[in-house]
Amino acid sequence: MEPGYAPHTTAASHTAGRATARPCSTPGGAARETQRTARAALTRILEPGDETAGRWVREMGPVALWRALSDEDATPPRGASPAKTEGLRLRAARARPAADLAAVTALGGRFICPGDDEWPGQLDDLGDARPLGLWVRGTANLRLWALRSVAVVGARACTDYGAHLATTLSAGLADRGWTVVSGAAYGVDGAAHRGALAADGATIAVMASGVDYAYPRGHTELLGRIAEQGLVVAELPPGDHPTRSRFIQRNRVIAALTRGTVVVEAELRSGSLVTARRARSLGRFTMGMPGPVTSSLSAGVHQLLRDEATVVTDADEVIELVGSIGDLAPGRRGPTLTRDLLDPVATRVLEALPAQGSTDVGRLAEEAGTPREVTQGKLFELLSLGFVQRCGGHWELARRAEAADGSRRGGA
Amino acid sequence: MEPGYAPHTTAASHTAGRATARPCSTPGGAARETQRTARAALTRILEPGDETAGRWVREMGPVALWRALSDEDATPPRGASPAKTEGLRLRAARARPAADLAAVTALGGRFICPGDDEWPGQLDDLGDARPLGLWVRGTANLRLWALRSVAVVGARACTDYGAHLATTLSAGLADRGWTVVSGAAYGVDGAAHRGALAADGATIAVMASGVDYAYPRGHTELLGRIAEQGLVVAELPPGDHPTRSRFIQRNRVIAALTRGTVVVEAELRSGSLVTARRARSLGRFTMGMPGPVTSSLSAGVHQLLRDEATVVTDADEVIELVGSIGDLAPGRRGPTLTRDLLDPVATRVLEALPAQGSTDVGRLAEEAGTPREVTQGKLFELLSLGFVQRCGGHWELARRAEAADGSRRGGA
Numbered sequence: 060m061e062p063g064y065a066p067h068t069t070a071a072s073h074t075a076g077r078a079t080a081r082p083c084s085t086p087g088g089a090a091r092e093t094q095r096t097a098r099a100a101l102t103r104i105l106e107p108g109d110e111t112a113g114r115w116v117r118e119m120g121p122v123a124l125w126r127a128l129s130d131e132d133a134t135p136p137r138g139a140s141p142a143k144t145e146g147l148r149l150r151a152a153r154a155r156p157a158a159d160l161a162a163v164t165a166l167g168g169r170f171i172c173p174g175d176d177e178w179p180g181q182l183d184d185l186g187d188a189r190p191l192g193l194w195v196r197g198t199a200n201l202r203l204w205a206l207r208s209v210a211v212v213g214a215r216a217c218t219d220y221g222a223h224l225a226t227t228l229s230a231g232l233a234d235r236g237w238t239v240v241s242g243a244a245y246g247v248d249g250a251a252h253r254g255a256l257a258a259d260g261a262t263i264a265v266m267a268s269g270v271d272y273a274y275p276r277g278h279t280e281l282l283g284r285i286a287e288q289g290l291v292v293a294e295l296p297p298g299d300h301p302t303r304s305r306f307i308q309r310n311r312v313i314a315a316l317t318r319g320t321v322v323v324e325a326e327l328r329s330g331s332l333v334t335a336r337r338a339r340s341l342g343r344f345t346m347g348m349p350g351p352v353t354s355s356l357s358a359g360v361h362q363l364l365r366d367e368a369t370v371v372t373d374a375d376e377v378i379e380l381v382g383s384i385g386d387l388a389p390g391r392r393g394p395t396l397t398r399d400l401l402d403p404v405a406t407r408v409l410e411a412l413p414a415q416g417s418t419d420v421g422r423l424a425e426e427a428g429t430p431r432e433v434t435q436g437k438l439f440e441l442l443s444l445g446f447v448q449r450c451g452g453h454w455e456l457a458r459r460a461e462a463a464d465g466s467r468r469g470g471a
Numbered sequence: 472m473e474p475g476y477a478p479h480t481t482a483a484s485h486t487a488g489r490a491t492a493r494p495c496s497t498p499g500g501a502a503r504e505t506q507r508t509a510r511a512a513l514t515r516i517l518e519p520g521d522e523t524a525g526r527w528v529r530e531m532g533p534v535a536l537w538r539a540l541s542d543e544d545a546t547p548p549r550g551a552s553p554a555k556t557e558g559l560r561l562r563a564a565r566a567r568p569a570a571d572l573a574a575v576t577a578l579g580g581r582f583i584c585p586g587d588d589e590w591p592g593q594l595d596d597l598g599d600a601r602p603l604g605l606w607v608r609g610t611a612n613l614r615l616w617a618l619r620s621v622a623v624v625g626a627r628a629c630t631d632y633g634a635h636l637a638t639t640l641s642a643g644l645a646d647r648g649w650t651v652v653s654g655a656a657y658g659v660d661g662a663a664h665r666g667a668l669a670a671d672g673a674t675i676a677v678m679a680s681g682v683d684y685a686y687p688r689g690h691t692e693l694l695g696r697i698a699e700q701g702l703v704v705a706e707l708p709p710g711d712h713p714t715r716s717r718f719i720q721r722n723r724v725i726a727a728l729t730r731g732t733v734v735v736e737a738e739l740r741s742g743s744l745v746t747a748r749r750a751r752s753l754g755r756f757t758m759g760m761p762g763p764v765t766s767s768l769s770a771g772v773h774q775l776l777r778d779e780a781t782v783v784t785d786a787d788e789v790i791e792l793v794g795s796i797g798d799l800a801p802g803r804r805g806p807t808l809t810r811d812l813l814d815p816v817a818t819r820v821l822e823a824l825p826a827q828g829s830t831d832v833g834r835l836a837e838e839a840g841t842p843r844e845v846t847q848g849k850l851f852e853l854l855s856l857g858f859v860q861r862c863g864g865h866w867e868l869a870r871r872a873e874a875a876d877g878s879r880r881g882g883a
Contacts, residue, residue: 220763220765223765224764224765348764349761349762349763349764349769349773349776349782350761350762350763350764351632351761351762351763352636352760352761352762352784352785353632353635353636357761358784361761361782361784364761364776364782365781365782365783365788369777370761370773370776370777370782371777372764372770372773373764376777
């Protein structure tokens, strides 16, 4: 079983939900679970992207911070105003991390933390604004999927043109084995997820609410499909609702998680531009799909293109750009892992692939004896690891992967 | 009277049209006229953009080159193959420069040469591919108009969208006192000229044929209007026809003459992209107006934007870019010339402007007692020199110009 997939309700000492966390010095797995519980609690207490709080976490550790906020007699975190401390303590009193962890497990999900094998290390680029942890629904490995991912974002009230672009682009990215990340909003976001899903591709929805809080309501069914076939990810604990600032902070996660952000349609001063600029400031690629200069919904994209972004018109151009970072593209140079280190399900799926030619997910699922969604998820993980490649919706062994594997077997 | 406006039919020694040119050492105006006649003859003999021939001109001078090509017993130019020499001599035998000069004069035009006051010095950036001279129809001063000019080029078979963009952009450029340069072709070129004309603006058509050879035929009337209200310019002598290579070579003149080139609509591998890339290689700005990525007529523009060009969506953005070269923008820092050096007509027009507020061309023409087209042309020259500014189709004294002029008058 892969790390990060374990049910976390076994953190028994915290079932009451009140902070009685042991110090970080507790040895081994128990310390890890204590830390995880503290981080889960903190996602209920601290607002996403709060850099002051991020500094406290860095300086004190999550367990001590949670204790400082839970115990009225404890010393408040350094530099915290009385008002801020009071507000955070009111929230801390209501935090029930064990219940939240149980809730996400009930949804078939998990809570992943910095240091976990599934943690996407690129989020560390956010510094003290790094998420405390991520609540995740879906079976795929977030880290592996995010390795080869692109954000596709844009206007909620997009035109047919924008929806068409987002769908086509995302289908194209998915077809070429890239994960499409977006915010599950109406308009471009929804079209991006749908395009990837329709191409049997990998897609991640990053929410500004809890993973079980369908927002917008009209996307309840879509979010259900993403949770089944892809991943739904949130900084906020189950049940929590979105706010204006949470939407803005959510955008930084989209920007940091992906190798680049493509803005499809955006008005001037739109949130998508904020995501793109954040991506830029994080050293990610920013791209824009142009449109008629007569359309106000392309005005924001054109402004971005004038300032700092690259014109892209299809998936190939996006991949040409984001795929150019050699050290992040294991698929280009063969597997980065030996087969022995794969989890059993991934190994079964890999072994189900024919030595010659390609096959589809349905057959592979049958051959490997794994559910279709799980097979699909594992294939994208194997792709990120360089074992397989995707070709027009079909899957085959990566040619370089085979060579690398062969030489490993036959050689010294 | 301004230099370059003089009728050149007085170059009496060449009325026979056969080369009997005197050497360059002939002193004063006569030598100048001899050189002019030789250059006029060479425009009939050499193809535009022939760099080998350009080297001959540089090394031998136009008079000696014309002699070498006209006299069968003369030594051929250095490195010229017998076949090339023979071909050029066949053309030289038919050259009638005095007749050509008379023809352009009869059209109200002139032939301007490197070294003339009206010669646009930026064409020297073309090196040995610099035009031998330019045949010009229209009353305005080519050098002054080209100082503040932008090329607007694009597809012949443009869409309504492209035609709309070209018209609006050119009207906007003209409104802000910029000269619109294009190639008078169908589609974007025509729309660009029309937009400038409709805004009572300055526009220059650079032809791939003689200035009196209306190409395309359907633009005969448009070219007539440009010759009246703007300038029609050609490397080729009157009556000469366009060829495929002449279209391509014409593009280098458009690129070199202007501060930047805007491509409005262009398919992949279109001639407009050649113009833009030439502009780029000459250190000019290259710009593109994006369009729907679903349109093949925007595909070339998007390719250009990906490679090397800046996204622009309106005239302000174009001017923001091309107007940023301080030393080429006299309007930004007041007149570069004292009033005393202005020609009498320009002085009359300048003096007709009210001390306060703005006025239109019609009133100015009446006040100055100059024809409307002449008044218009002089106003754009005065604008290039920094004396006046244009504001929504009206004209007024440049504020900085006034200050500069006032300080000159009142100061030391």
